Amino acid sequence: MTPSIDAPTAGFALAFASTIMSDLLFLVRRFVGLEQSMVAVERIKEFSELKREPPEFIEPxxxxxxxxxxxxxxxxxVIRYAPDLPNVLHNLNFEIKPGEKVGVLGRTGSGKSTLALSFFRFVEPTEGRILVDDIDISTIGLTDLRSRLTIIPQDPTILSGTLRSTLDVFNEYEDAEIYEALRRVHLIPSGDSAAVSDEVNANVFSNLDxxxxxGGENFSTGEKQLLCMARALLKRSKxxxxxxxxxxxxxxxxELIGKTIRHEFAQSTILTIAHRLRTVIDYDRVILLEEGRIAEFDKPANLLANPSSKFHALCKATGKNEFAALKKVAGV
Structure with missing residues (x-):
């Protein structure tokens, strides 16, 4: 033992040293816990600074x-998601006539989904405006706007409950109307409601209960999309x-969804953001977006007949057989 350190001091030092490691570990754990808790504080701060949505109702x-x-x-x-971010859509100008079927095409990131979201004011225009039947949608409350237009998303929202509550959330329709909508989207066979409901064991869609x-996990992706289509039919949106x-x-x-759209929504204006060219090749017109700008806007047949068009190149890139099939459907 060092002569300058007496026995009591050495004993105290050894006793303290034996606990310092546990104290340091405790300090580290508390620091990590504080760091994790600060994430929650940061989220609360972000939520408190979120811009409020527009009012549900705006008079008149x-x-x-x-x-x-x-x-x-x-x-x-013109749309951008934040003041310090670049524009996603750039000076879009187009008109769609009543009852027209228009497809929207473009590569990932071209602004297709942003355009769809802007119709429901999930994103607000930085400049410009959207008019539906000559009414600027920015002057309409969110409840009025979103209840009058209909969207069928890529990932449909299906809540748990019964088939009836899925299709008729606010209990607005008679059972006969719901059955008719299910028939028109080919989820149940033709026949009167009573006859269909007797076939519950053969078809789950025949029983509204x-x-x-x-999330509709007991249905396939296609069935969930057809349920959303039936919901849109009940709504009868223009x-x-x-x-x-x-x-x-x-x-x-x-093809089944396309057939339903052509027959059941013949009087409605349809804007379809498409992944497959076949989905919109028989539409009245198509919009081709490139980096948030309209590159082409015309009838599919006219664009296909023009070898220098970008839509023609897009169709040709699908392969020889598919390209021939697209030209046949378009009537080129």
Whole structure:
């Protein structure tokens, strides 16, 4: 032992040294816990600084029958997600006539989904405006706007409950109307409601009290999309937006959805953001977006007939057989 350190001091030092490691570990654990808790503080701060959504109702409210025609007009539409971020959409200008079926195409990141979100004011225009039947949607409250337009997203929202509550959330429709909507989207066979409901064991969609799991896990992706289609039929909206609704389904379901759109929404204006060219090749017109700008906007047949068009190149890139099939459907 060092002569300058007496026995009591050495004993005290050894006793303290034996606990210092546990004290240091305790300090580290508390510091880590504090660091994790600061994440929650940061989130609360972010939530407190979030910009409030526009009001649910704005006076004067739109007519009860709005939209009656489904005419759409975009004027100098510019959108960006934050003041310090670049524009996602750049000065979009286009008009869609009542009852027209228009497809929106483009590579990932071209602004297709942003355009769809802007119709429901999930993102607000930085400049410009969107008019539906000559009414600027920025002057309409969110409840009025979102209840009058219909969207079928790529990932449909299906809540747990019954088939009836899934299709008729606010209990607005008769059972006969719900059965008719299910027939029109080919989820149940033709026949009167009573006859169909007797076949519950053969078809789960024939019983409106059938259980629906959270997220519709007891249904296939195609069935969930058709349920959303049935919900849109019940709503009878004059404007329907489809955001890559057929991107995750097989070709057979894609064709079935396309057939339903052509026959059941013949009087509605449809804006379809498409993943597959076949989905929109027979539409009235197509919009091709490139980096948030409209590169082309014309009838599919006209664009296909022009070898220098970007839409023509996009179709040709699908392969010889598919390209021939697209030209046949377009009538080129």
């Amino acid at each position: 409210r739109p007519p009860a029958s709005w939209p009656t025609d489904g005419a759409i007009k975009c004027e100098n539409l 059938s259980h629906v799991s959270e 404007v329907l937006l489809m955001d890559e609704a057929t991107a995750s389904v097989d070709y057979a379901t894609d």
